[in-house]
Amino acid sequence: MSSRSIIFVASDSEVIADTVIEQLETEFTTVQRCVHYQAVAIAQMFLRSEADVILLAYQSLDSTIHLRKTLIEVCHKQRATPFHTVTLCNKASVEQAYQLSKQRFFYDYVVFWPLSYDPYRLIMSVHQALDDLGYNADIQQQRYELETKKYSIKAITQLVEQMLAEQKTKKSELNNLIESALKKLNQAVLTQQKVAAHNPLVAMVIDDDEFQCLLLKKMLENEGYIVHQATTGMDALEQLNQVHPDIILLDVFMPDMSGIETLRQLKNEPTLEAIPVIMVSGHHEKEVVLDCIMLGAVNYLVKPIDKETLRAHLPFRL
Incomplete structure (x- = not known):
């Protein structure tokens, strides 16, 4: 970790964001920003940034806590590598920020309102967060x-x-x-992405609907995957003797062998059980969703699936 690491600043104020970034840019070359009120939108932008540290510069600590909870929910579904969260706070909320940092909800806090007499405290906190990610x-x-x-x-x-x-x-x-x-x-837990130039990502789509198969194949190819197709569970299991994909998209309802039974056989095979499987279906009955989760599916998507929804749930990004 070094000054070349990516720092992501999220705030609800253009002025605050500008002030924070002005301080950080004295020592960090890549500082990205997002001024937004919607926590999910911020979390998705942070994911795309691949930043090592996110700095939450919100005027209310309650807003910061809400965003941190959203980050936990979104990132633990879609991000494989750790990151640190540093929050700014004012003197009135410093005790709460301290207690949350003590509980590891935040990595660190910095008193920023009124503006601290120590302009280096913020920079030091980011350096410490990066060092911790690197050394440990x-x-x-x-x-x-x-x-x-x-x-x-x-x-x-x-x-x-x-x-x-x-x-x-x-x-x-x-x-x-x-x-x-x-x-x-x-x-x-799969913790590292493959390098596309040397290890192209591979996907398998299992669906008896030829149109759906082609649609998902096209979307995956646009994300850089090499895609194999199977129209039945038996066909897929046979192909998996030679092909070891990084991700499987599996239809729930198929005529010869259901997606649930196909999933069960996948997870009972030692050489295949670690492959992430996303179930896809035109239905979302809770019993079916629960069965899929219990058998080891990493997600359950309801058709029709658009490219943004699919991209957001892929465990590997190029």
């Missing part, structure tokens, strides 16, 4: 993967609890559901 790379990666697993467990638990509340799942089945979820979460 293995530890930070393990911590990030653990947080990702915790987030996945939380999402699965919420879905199970919702179904229990609707009396669609018996309590006696809960242990089996959790056991299946943990099996999925204990699979190796």
